[in-house]
Amino acid sequence: ISEMKTGEGKTLVATFPAYLNALAGRGVHIVTVNDYLAKRDAEWMSKVYGSIGMTTGVVHPQQSDEEKLSAYKCDITYATNNELGFDYLRDNMKSEIDQMNQKHHYFAIVDEVDSILIDEARTPLIISGPAEDRSELYQTIDKLIPSLEDVHFTIDEKTRAVSFTDEGNDFLEELLQSEGILPDGQSLYDPESTTIVHHVNQGLRAHKLFTKDKDYIVRSDEVVLIDEFTGRMMPGRRLSDGLHQAIEAKENCSIQSENVTLASVTFQNYFRLYDKLSGMTGTAATEAEEFKEIYKLGVVEVPTNRPITRVDEDDKVYRTTAEKYKAIIEQIKEANSKGQPVLVGTTSIEKSELLSDMLKKEKVKHNVLNARQHEQEAQIVGDAGKLNAVTIATNMAGRGTDIQLGGNVEMKVLEALAKNPNEDPEKLRSQIEASHSGERDKVLAAGGLFVLATERHESRRIDNQLRGRSGRQGDAGRSSFFLSLEDDLMRIFGSERLDKVLSTLGMEEGEAIVHPWVNKSLERAQAKVEGRNFDIRKQLLKFDDVMNDQRKAIFEQRLEILNSTEIGEIVEDMREEVLDDAVETYMPAKAYAEQWETEDLETYVKDIFNVNLPIVEWADEDGVDNEIIRDRISNSVDEFMDEKAKVFGAENMSKICKQILLQTIDQKWREHLLKLEHL
Template sequence: MLGFGTLAKKVFGTPNDRKIKSTRPTVARINELEPEFEALSDEGLKQKTEELARRAKAGESLDELLPEAYANCREGARRALGLRAFDVQLMGGIFLHEGNIAEMKTGEGKTLVATFPAYLNALTGKGVHIVTVNDYLAKRDADWMGKVYAALGMTTGVIYPQQPEDEKRAAYRADITYATNNELGFDYLRDNMKSNLEDMSQRGHNFAIVDEVDSILIDEARTPLIISGPSQDRSELYQSIDAVVPHVQDDHFTLDEKQRNVTFTDEGNEFMEERLHLLGILPEGQSLYDPESTSIVHHATQALRAHKLFRKDKDYIVRGGEVMLIDEFTGRMMPGRRLSDGLHQAIEAKEGVSIQPENVTLASVTFQNYFRLYDKLSGMTGTATTEAEEFGQIYGLGVVEVPTNQPIARVDEHDAVYRTASEKYSAIVESIREANQKGQPILVGTTSIEKSEMLSDRLKEAGVKHNVLNARHHEQEAKIVAEAGRLGAVTIATNMAGRGTDIQLGGNVELKVMEALDEDPNANPEELRKRIEAEHADEKARVLEAGGLFVLGTERHESRRIDNQLRGRSGRQGDPGRSAFFLSLEDDLMRIFGSDRLDKVLSRLGMEEGEAIVHPWVNKSLEKAQAKVEGRNFDIRKQLLKFDDVMNDQRKAIFGQRREIMEAEDLSEIAADMRHQVIDDMIDAHIPPKSYHDQWDTDGLHAEVTEKLNLDVPVAAWADEEGVAEDDIRERLYDASDESMAAKAAQFGPENMRNVEKQILLQSIDGKWREHLLRLEHLRSVVGFRGYAQRDPLNEYKTESFTLFESMLNSLREEVTQKLSQVRPLSQEEQDELMRQFMAQQEAFQKAAQPEAEAGADEALVEGFDESRPETWGNPGRNDPCPCGSGKKFKHCHGALV
């Protein structure tokens, strides 16, 4: 008997079926227009683009223009590439335009599908970003699909690392821009560190199409993008705090060696607070429990860890005035490796050696929050359905399964489960040998490079010729994957290797032609192509006869999506093929989810060594286990995002304010508002509301006015006047400060004064934001402990980060006011020196510094750095370890003076 749900689906169709059905009239309309567009000349296609763009700017909606735009784009692709889009590809293009994720199987032509919505949305003139997983694919797709856009009269750009600034700006101003997610995120951060609008690269976030959307928006979503730079020298603070820690008693801290953790007790906090007050590190009246003390608490905790957890000659040694870490597994020194978060500096202070400055985060953003900047977002992948809930909740994206152009002919076998890993690998080798003997191409998916190398050794022993793909060089990776469909080919790869590359049965014709031309440049290309096509047709027929591509999974991944991605490599465009997964009870997933019970069942069934259990029930229980793990990982990402959302609101406020300042012609009103607010705060502090005259602190007010406004006014005399009220003094300070600034503006000249105000505002915002990011990092690292006191860490983080943000804005107003009040016209020599310093500082901030590393620390993607490319190293100090990893000082290695 059918359940109600199944019955309803039979009668009404699934929601996915209904979405597919809804596009059919539009696809029929595009097909009706085809003869009309085939009749257009090449110039006619471009003129059609101009006409559609005019109509879009005149207010006609893109939905109304869609049939004509897609018909024009289909014809452009047919002429430029010889590819006529199938109806299902047009459907995929419609779903992308609507802001969905189109799930299309491998080999269904997703690269071409993206051209339709990209072309349509670029008609508005606001630009479209097409996002890929690596630089090789970005360049390949831009070059390949650029021919289609050129045929339609549109421009294409591509973004890549270390790109010259003017070339990058031109690429972003193109109609369609191809780039990786990393470069887009870094450019967003870099733009928000620029001082002039003309220097900014990106021109807004209109519409993005994310290729391999599951990899970018889910797998990489836990990795924040960080631009870091050298921080100010805090040696004195480390040394001062370090002098206190040796006096800490046993009851002042608790030590957990198992977890390698040490924390202050209440008595310890009181002791540290008292000592830090005496040393003047903690301001009078400020407690260690105040949000403003987060940074000091962090440094004190790191000093305690340095003294109580890290032992000299065990965890590190001191050599040549440097603290060098020791690898706990090998006992070897690790030159150039440093602990993060100021811990290395705390150990340097403890040992009395020179303290190297720590790197400070200048700007950071998560991929979730970067991609949510776009007005419209869409994506493509072969596997998204299993993560539909996350795409919906985090990004507001629906997932639509687009039907394949040809029915899938691949045979998916049930999983074979063995008792031990050794039995499993023996069965895998045997299965590969059998398939290889009949010439069937085999793609073997492994979960790690280590496991792929171990399997390779077993295949060598068995005498099976094969390729091992280590995902290090994208271009080489793509070539090996493209050739994995050749007769008798055996390719071992990590599950995710070579994404974005088709595996064609019999091999890739284009690749064979290019290789043949490289070997014999004088050959006739047309004759060569004919010969290779004939050879390819023969090889493909033999591969089809052998059963098509055999995809063999050596382990189930935590995520069903990655298994499906591997499986989907076989059976493209209706080709035959088969897939099978070989598992053992010793695999991670099986071990974590009830292998004991399964082991007992298998024993009762009387399984002998080398025998496997193959049953749909095993598949079902495995899928449930995978769904559980996926749910847990989703919860982790959701929690991380909640914390980042708090900072994201503040980031958007600061970046928005920076842009307003850069766009503004006259900033004198903003500067005056800030100045008046500072005066209000001073009055509130020294002349409390509704207070008596003898309670006024006129001396304190005079001192603060002199310091912050650079004014010498008779505050005491004003206060002694009969009948004077606090508002009178406030107004007089407003007037005096406004007059002083007007006199300065006259000295500088109006235009120079505007530039001075703009630079001081931007520099102060950037400096305060950097300090604020550091405080938030420190707060984030300790706020989790609040859970022990039955307080929600997220709510605590929200409250305290808001308090810190308010505090930052107050100190920003004071800093801007003070700097503007003290600024004066400089002599030519002073101007030249100041400009030199400013340019050097800007250069240092624009370059990403080498990341500090800590085993087990959260991953972070640090912009640009590559130890094999000296141009990405920034400016290492002469005595710093050489960034190439040799272990020598920079001056004795790559920095040697020849």
């Protein structure tokens, strides 16, 4: 993994190893965090690859099967981690080998590798199908949740878990019985109550641990999740185990049917399929241990092209959120008055919109970039480095977006060409570059881009990415974090100690504490959270490794069937094995003829092989043993299959056998996954 700071040219550098490894002819996958970046990078770099005889493809969710197949056939394919993972799962549900997209997992370059292999490592990719409808139960339980009081349950914000107290269990039992959900005489501790308890737990989690406009938004009668690391909407992705349905009930949305898992994989195990894996990011050093332990990848820090001149100020800590926001508004106004562009980093849509309302009252012109505005992302990011620009962004602006001081020349050229298509592009470019140069100088004179963060994230890397938006390629810039004791990280991880210190100092309202010691204290809290999250990921990997071995075995078996030209032999071997077991069960070799269960065997053969055979009569013949009967059954079944093959034709018969085998494997695998989930 190469750690290259923002703006140092990761996108371009990736072309060298991509070209080298593409020469093997087995395909190279370049992985990015979102579709916008995958399309952008493929568009930019296809010119480079094309000039040296390499084809470039890009994979995205809206493609038809044919488009996707041709994108994967290219020498170099750009795609998001989600799309690659889901295509892998979909491939292993296909019924024809030609329909499979990913023929090889040879070499992958993962851009923003820490986001994909660490932040997202706890999220399994799941392909699911509908289960039985329980929407009424969700709605009924949702109405009961407000009856619960604080004494009835405990919440652990660190692990996002809820549990009921003894008092809560008693109260809940009475409540559920009075509503007719729990039958009289049945306790919450009875095995039959497991499903009801699970639903109540999920209802409580939906109300107490998931916040609208932070963890999800409601759009067109639908609950759409928001990625906590990137701030982006994740349409189509749903929480599992009935939690999504519980949130839908809470928000009075239509409750979509619950799903059962058809196939799943974690990013950890998907990316370990590759023969060779590598990555790039601006922030990897803090997670070097995890990369080494889980993925056997070393981290190399690449020095910057020019020295970093950005000034990273010490954190400013206020007593309350209100004081913090007041100070932020003043700071934005001050920077804006001298023309300095400001990028304000927030942790949720709700907070970005709250800040936007406050700036509107102060008549400060600004743009908002969050999951609601993601379509205008390129435009807003392109303008964020202009003179007097104020941009409020959730975490989504932190990844792969190039904020150029004075504005983005390329975008200005494209805009101008869209307005005047007949203009000479080169002439336009030179005019725009000349005016851009003047604006860039003014922005630098005003101090470069000012990154103002309104909260610390629980991961130091996310904070460092936000800082890294400023001071690219040696440009001037500054960054500052404005915090309060009411922030999530401070509240959950050790604000009490700080609060005592601030009280001792006798701080006035609106006054902030600024000291390197505060930064150290916060970084220790963050390191603690990172350590705990690493332990959770390691634990998850241990569980998933068990499933991974089973998944590999099943997928290899499917592949063997798909590739087989002699499916008849596989079916025949299975048939003989089933027959051996049946004869041994109903007519054991060491048993007397009177002990044979010939009627049961006759019924079994009819059910399994669909042939009517007089096994009871055969058993009454003189000198007949179980081997003779076994051979007679085998010959009869072979004749039956040969007759079928004549009717359907050998090729069709082979296809039918293949389909039935694959459907059976898939069905049994689904049942097995369900059992593993319940475990």
